[in-house]
Amino acid sequence: MSETLLLVDGSNYLFRAFHALPDLRTSAGEPTGAIKGFTAMLGAVRSKVKPDFGVCVFDAKGKTFRSGIYPEYKANRPPMPEDLAAQIGPIHEFVRALGWRIIEKSGVEADDVIGTLATRAKAEGLTTYIATGDKDLNQLVEDGRVMTINTMTHEVLDEAGVKAKFGVPPGLIIDYLALMGDKVDNVPGIYKCGPKTAAKWLEAFGSLEAVAEHAPEVKGKAGEYLRQGLGFLPVAKDLVTIRTAVELPEVGTCRDLTFSEPDEAKLEPLFARWEMRSSAGRIRKQAAQAKKPSAPAGAQPDLFSALPASGPAPAGVLPQPPGLLEDPVDFSLVEDEASLKAMLGVLGAQEQSAIPVSVEILADSHQPMTAKLCGIALCAGGAGAWYMPLALGDGTRSKPQQDLLEGLRPWLEGGAPKVGHSVKFLLHVFANEGIRLSGRPGRGLEDTRLQDYVIESHNRHELPRLALRWLRRPIQGPEEVFGRGASEKRPWEVPREQAARYAVESAAAIRALYARFLLKMREEPAQKLESIYEDIELPTESVLFRMERTGTLIDPVRLEAQSRELAARIGELERRAWQEAGEEFNLSSPRQLGHILFEKLAIPAKKKTASGGYSTGEEVLSELAADYPLPRTVLEYRALAKLKSTYTDKLPAMIFPGDGRVHTTFGQATAVTGRLASSDPNLQNIPVRTEEGRRVREAFIAPAGCRIVSADYSQIELRIMAHLSGDPGLVSAFQRGMDVHRATASEVFGVPPEEVTPEQRRMAKVINFGLIYGMGAHGLAQNLGVDRAKAAEFISRYFARYPLVHEYMDRTRQLAHERGYVETAFGRRLWLPDIESTRAVVRAGAERQAINAPMQGTAADLIKIAMVSVQKWLDERALCSRLVLQVHDELVLEVPDEELGEVMKKLPLIMSGVATLRVPLTASVGSGESWEAAH
Structure with missing residues (x-):
């Protein structure tokens, strides 16, 4: 189990905390915003990372060696605000009382101390996280052993993350900074050279020195500015280079940087002195959460060792299961009948294994309908790993390679358990080969992207990020191997050994992640997350694949x-x-x-x-x-x-030439709430409230002999609010089939329902939907076109009519603060990373999201369950009708004329019967020659 070191850039934290919070003060007028912000941020990052060791590093007073290199260094910096300077002493007291060590080193900057400690920690076998908002420190990121974690967002950047964020890898961050310069530190760079230009030059030429060498080739004004600034570039590079060999005699080894227990004898008077008693509970809670669970004496971490009991798994705190991710992974090439037969023999013996064989592929493009299979990697853990190359050096496939693929076809199409990452894309690529990739009967392939999405929907789900986060194992990302954009190489254009190793190590990570995620989901109460994955997400993926394959006919x-x-x-x-x-x-x-x-x-x-x-x-x-x-x-x-x-x-x-249809891609692991996304093209954002937008939907047509059928849920989020809150007034209105907007208007405006005007009903609709989105009096006033006092009066009347709705909102906000997440009616967990933000406006936004997310998420769950149920019924009836689109709360089908009556009758019954709520679910259905005509 790798040990971790957390290095906090205390000086960066100071300024971020000071500027993040409003001007908070004690009753005596003393500033406290930075104190409160700093302690909150410090506790949050420690509870996130759960490090074994840690230290808070501050800049010491006085000039550093950089002023000797360039006397104007930081010369334009204004003096520290007096209110911030007054809070530094108390902050240091809090840091030490919370059990942290502090380091300040004269003559160098905090960055240099951090660089030195990170370098030493790497040599000592520790994994280091640098908590900072300073981009300079990303030059230290290396091979998954040193990562940065953002002060505010807690986004962890590994090598791939640095490249994705800045456009250059960590090894070129120094060159990147030298080209741009730094206005804050008064380091001149190349005039008008911003991040994009710096990254473009470095990608084109490879280094700062090469950029200077090729400066005569750069055209236009940018080239003139570059040539004018060449003389200072070596100095700029020296200034932005972090030193990694600072003498630190006070630190024997990085393992000496241990945490002490919080000193209550010091904390209690500090909380009282700075009037922070309301923060005391949160700070103590964060300190408790920061401790790693201790293992029994002599115990060794293995695949099924205990994971954290709740909350998102902090990056890099999980033990690596031995034997699953060797470095490097041993694998065999499958290039002839003998090696194929040997592999199939091992695969056959794995069919009863608790952990499926993982499948990863290399393809020549990212387009699902046209991507060509170039290689297959399989991993069965200790039983073996294999790579089957399926493309020659010119991208073509030889007959022996095709024969090998045909030899593997029975296993690919059989019922052996298999797991992949982004399985829907795998299904498309194999379908392009005429192969129906299958997994367990009635279940299909397992998907680690969907597993992670169910566990942590708010995070990114790229495989290299997950391997580092959950397995403590850095693996290469596709951009590192193949490049990106216009310079991206296809699998046969990189050395075969490199492509094969990338694919196999990805497959090995997928298999290990599956086991990790399965254990994580099963440890949750009532195994709700496992049910979300197995009963909703997996079957939805299968339906979406079929919908994408079918496409939509347009005129x-x-x-x-x-x-x-x-x-x-x-x-x-x-x-x-x-x-x-x-x-x-x-x-x-x-x-x-x-x-x-x-x-x-x-x-x-x-x-x-x-x-x-x-x-x-x-x-x-x-x-x-x-x-x-x-x-x-x-x-x-x-x-x-x-x-x-x-x-x-x-x-x-x-339009796809093969069938004359448009094939969108449905993003299943995209929205935090569980809603589907649509891309290439995005068919969910076609305007429906304008005549021009509706005309676009008229171009989505049915083929000859068919009709378009549209079915959508009625007022689904209001019905879910009634179910979740249990408010008798709201529940009764839906149970009696009342017009809920008219009923609300009657209460708010104090008139009988039959006397409600269209304008009052419209305003009541704004109130109904605005409040479930967490809208306050100010927002409601803007949407209704009334003053704030009148909007506040409407809200008061609304909650007087529906008091349990107000109680539900208060209760949900409280739970969100206590747990960091809210849940849908089915148990989907919706994380709120900003719910404890030190910035009031950000925290308020998270609280609004906490109220609305359960409704959006439950609606997303319902439409997915409906899709699966409709597809199951179509299959059971052997009908030719096909699902073609899912947009918001609507399902769109292409139905042959002879099946129209049966589908129109059954579809709303299926949709209304997918779940039993306190109020009835209702779905309306229509048909027509086009999508628009079906409404």
Whole structure:
């Protein structure tokens, strides 16, 4: 079990804590915001990582050696705010009382101390996490042994994470920083060289020195600026390079940096002195959560050792199961009949194993419908691992390779248990080969992406990240092996040994992760998470694969005609905008639009962007549109331009030549709430409230002899609120089949239901849905167009009518703070990472999310269960009707005319019967020649 060291960049924490919280003060007027923020952040990161050792490193007073290199270093920094300086002493007292050691070293910076300790820890066999918001420290990230963890978000960056975030690997962060310079530290870089330019140059040339060597080749103004700044680059590089050999005689080994037990004799008076008694319980709770569970004396960690009892698994705290992820993994190449026969013999003996054989593939593209299989990796743990190459050096496949694939086909299509990562893509690639990849009968393949999604929906689910997080095992990511973007190589364009090892080690990680995740899900009370995975997510994946494979028929002629009409309308709006502005300008340029609105027309600016420019986002323009014509015109222009570029222009070009259909990809492990996403193309964001958007849906048509059938749940989230809250008024309204919006209007406006006006019903609808989204009086006032006092009165009347709804909201917020998550009616866990944020606005947002997430998540669960139930019924009846789309709370089917009556009758019954709630579920159904006509 690898030991971990947590190095906290205390100086970075100081400033982040000071600026994150409002101006908090004691009753005597003494500032406390930084104290409260720092202690909260320190406790949160320790409870997240659960380190064995740790230290908090601060900058010492006075100049450092860098001022000798460049006298202007940090010369433009303003003095530390007095309110922050006053809090440093108390912060140090708290840190020590909480059991941390503190290091300050004169003549160097905290970064240099951290760099030295991280380097020593690596040599001593420790894994290091550096808690910081400073990008400079990412230069220390290396081989999964040193990682950074963000101060605020707790995002962990390994090598792949650094590359994804900055565009360069850790080894080039120094060069990257030297090119950009650092305004905060007054380190000059290349003029106007930002992150994208720096990353582009380094990707093109490979290093800072190579960039300088090739500077004459860089064209335009960027090249001129580069050549002008070459002289200072070596100095800049020296300044941004973190030293890793600082003398630290006070630290014998990194294992000396142990934690002490919190000193209650010191903490109690500190809490009292700084009036932080309300924070004391949380801080003590975090300290308790930071302790690793102790193993029995002499016990060795194994595959089934105990995992943390609750909460997301902190990165890098789980023991590595011995024998599962050897480094490197031994594997055999399958290149002839003898090696195939030997592999199949071992695979046959694995069919009763508790852990399935893992399957990983290499393909020549990321497009599910066209990707070609280039290699297969299989891992059966200690029994063996194999790689079967299926592409020659030119990308073609030889007959012997095809024969090997055919020899493996019976096992691939058989009922042997198998596990993959992102199984839906595997199913597509094998389907492109005419192979129906199968797993256990009635269950299919296990999927580690879906397992992790059920356990921690709020995190990213890439395989290298999971291997590092759960198995303490760094593995290569695809970008490290094949590159990315325009320079991405295909599997046959990298050395075969490299491609094979990448695939096999990925397969080995998948198999180990499956066992980890299975254990994690089974330890939960009532095994709710395992039920979510097995009864909802796995069968949904199978249905989504079939839907993606089927695709949706569209009419390109209709879309092309609409594109022409939209182009004409967009041109008219552009000319109208020019007339309203008094000059021609680029409506798509926020800078030009901001100049016209707020400088030329002198409209009062609502807010600025982070860079100091005028904000011209939809929210700002919508507010201005009530009083000024130009913002109204721009909003209409943007809506039509987006519709044209995203749908009417794009969809015809996305028709698959093989069947004349559009094949979207459904993202199953995307939204935190469990909702499905749609991409390439996104069919869930087609506007339905505008005539132009509805016309796009008219182009989604049924083939000859068929009809489009649409069925969607009625007021699903309000019904779920009634179920979760148990409010008798709300439950009764649904049970009696009342118009809930009319009933709410009757209560809020004090009129009999039959006298409610359409406008009152509309306002009641806003209130019903606004409150379940956690909207307060301010937001409700804006949405209703009334003053805040009137909105507060509406809310008061609403909760007087539905008191248990208010109790549910309060209870849910409290549970979210206590547990860090909320749950759907089925037990899906929805994590809220920001629920204990030190920033009030962020924490308030998480509390609103806590109220709404159970409703959105339960609705997502219901529609998935409905999809699975409908598909099961279609299969049992051997019908030719097919599910083609799922959008929000709606299912869309393609139904032959002769099956229309049966489907129209049965579909709403299936959807309304998938779960028993306190209130009835109802689904409406319609049919037509197009998707729009079916509504």
